[in-house]
Amino acid sequence: MRGTSGDGAAEPELGLGLSTVGEYAVISVTGEIDMYTAPQLREAVRQLSAEGRMRVAIDLTPTEFCDSTGLGVLIGARRRLSDAGGSLIVVCQNPRIRKLLDLTGLDKVLDVREAVPGE
Amino acid sequence: MNGSRHDRAGGRADPVTVRFAFTPAAAYVRAARLVAADVAAHAGVATGLLDEVRQAVGEACTRAVLRHRDRGLDDLVRVEFSIGDRFVAKITDNAQDLRARANGKAAASTPGGDARASDHDAVEEDTLSEEITLIVLGGLVEDLVVTGPDADGGTTVSMSWPLPGSGSSGDH
Numbered sequence: 001m002r003g004t005s006g007d008g009a010a011e012p013e014l015g016l017g018l019s020t021v022g023e024y025a026v027i028s029v030t031g032e033i034d035m036y037t038a039p040q041l042r043e044a045v046r047q048l049s050a051e052g053r054m055r056v057a058i059d060l061t062p063t064e065f066c067d068s069t070g071l072g073v074l075i076g077a078r079r080r081l082s083d084a085g086g087s088l089i090v091v092c093q094n095p096r097i098r099k100l101l102d103l104t105g106l107d108k109v110l111d112v113r114e115a116v117p118g119e
Numbered sequence: 120m121n122g123s124r125h126d127r128a129g130g131r132a133d134p135v136t137v138r139f140a141f142t143p144a145a146a147y148v149r150a151a152r153l154v155a156a157d158v159a160a161h162a163g164v165a166t167g168l169l170d171e172v173r174q175a176v177g178e179a180c181t182r183a184v185l186r187h188r189d190r191g192l193d194d195l196v197r198v199e200f201s202i203g204d205r206f207v208a209k210i211t212d213n214a215q216d217l218r219a220r221a222n223g224k225a226a227a228s229t230p231g232g233d234a235r236a237s238d239h240d241a242v243e244e245d246t247l248s249e250e251i252t253l254i255v256l257g258g259l260v261e262d263l264v265v266t267g268p269d270a271d272g273g274t275t276v277s278m279s280w281p282l283p284g285s286g287s288s289g290d291h
Contacts, residue, residue, distance in 0.1 A: 035181050035248070036145035067177050068251035075247060096170060103258030104251060 013037075016044050022118025024089065025053040029063045033070035041070070045077040045088075054086025057116045061093045066100060074110055089113050134203035135162075140195035141180075143187035143212075151198055152177035155208060162202040163282050172208070172280060175260050179210035179276040182252040186214035186273065189249075205262075205279040212273035 014037035015030035025048050033041060041058070048056055058074065060066060078088040089111045092098055101107040137158050141147040155176035156169050164172060176198070183196040194213040201207045256263055260278045267274035 032149065034145070034148055034177060035184065036149065065173075065177075067174065067181055068255050069181060069248050071251050071255075072248040096174075100174075100255065104254050 014040050016040065018044075021057065021116040024055045024057040024116050024118070026057045026059055026091075026116055028059040028061075031063070032065040033063060033073070034065065034067045035069040038069040038073045042073045042076065045073075045081070049081060049084060049086065054081055054084055056081060056086065057089045057091055057113075059091040059116070060097050061091060063094060063097060066097050068104075071100065071104060071106055074106070078110060087111070089116070091116055134201050136199065136201045138197070138199040140197045143184045143193065143196050145184060148177055148180045148184060151180045151196075151210075154198075155200065158200045158202075159206050159280065162200075162206045164206050164280050165283070168280055171259055172206070175256055175263075175278055176208050176210065178252040178255050178259075179208070179278070182249055182256075182276070183210055183212035183214075183273075185249045185252075186212045186216070190214045190216065202282070204282065206282055207277065207279045209275055209277045211275040214273045215268040 013031040014033060017028040017030070019026045019028065027041070027044050027048075029041065031037065045056055045058070056077065058077070074088070074090060081088045090101075091113050092101065093114055098107070098112075101110065101112060106112075137154070139151075139154070141151060152173045156173040159169055159172040160166075180196060180198065186192075187194060187196065192213055197209075197211040199207075199209045199211075201209075253265070256276065256278070262279045264277045265274055266277070
């Protein structure tokens with residue numbers, strides 16, 4: 001997933017893998033989510049909802065790094081999906097990111113799971 | 120950069136400083152946090168704290184970029200690391216508001232015509248994110264001070280971490 005820029009430049013990379021588990025469209029995120037890459041994740045969620053996929057799981061277990069911008073995207077995605085009658089779950093077994101969710105109290109706001117339901 | 124002395128053996132000599140500045144664009148925040156982790160590792164910050172340094176400096180730089188973006192400022196964000204009794208990181212912006220504004224009006228003048236400027240959701244998340252950066256920093260960093268804004272400039276986020284043998288373990 002890394003080094004795909006083609007010119008050898010060391011850019012922050014974000015890999016978004018799409019799959020379906022049960023009734024959820026799953027976005028599996030590799031690489032680093034920060035203010036540079038977060039728009040790609042936001043767009044991926046938006047694209048899914050545009051296709052009528054309103055139950056979305058964002059899997060942060062393989063994510064190398066996530067900052068507050070990424071958390072902002074999670075909050076925005078949850079709100080937009082909820083408003084449209086859908087839902088967002090955040091899958092995370094990554095201790096660093098769990099700590100971040102815990103620090104911010106977002107573990108109580110977001111639906112954080114160990115695995116995608118039905119997996 | 121003006122930091123060449125990494126040899127801290129034989130007592131604490133003059134503090135070492137690494138200082139740089141970057142255009143307030145999202146693309147450079149990663150560079151700043153990677154430099155932070157590298158300089159901290161050179162300084163001798165415990166391996167278990169390096170992730171915290173990387174995250175915290177990234178959050179502070181993100182906040183500074185958001186503040187400049189919100190005000191339409193293209194001034195450089197300033198970053199300074201110093202290695203003395205503790206490893207100290209200071210990130211300084213030039214935005215004089217205490218917080219980013221709660222609406223996206225200023226984003227229309229974002230320099231560089233960033234495509235996100237017209238994206239209401241993105242602007243909303245940016246505003247949200249400045250708040251979250253401070254929440255994350257407050258939860259993550261034991262020694263954290265945010266000063267300013269003052270007449271001469273914006274705010275500075277100052278953070279420090281212990282160095283081995285400094286005699287100042289957790290707090291200061």
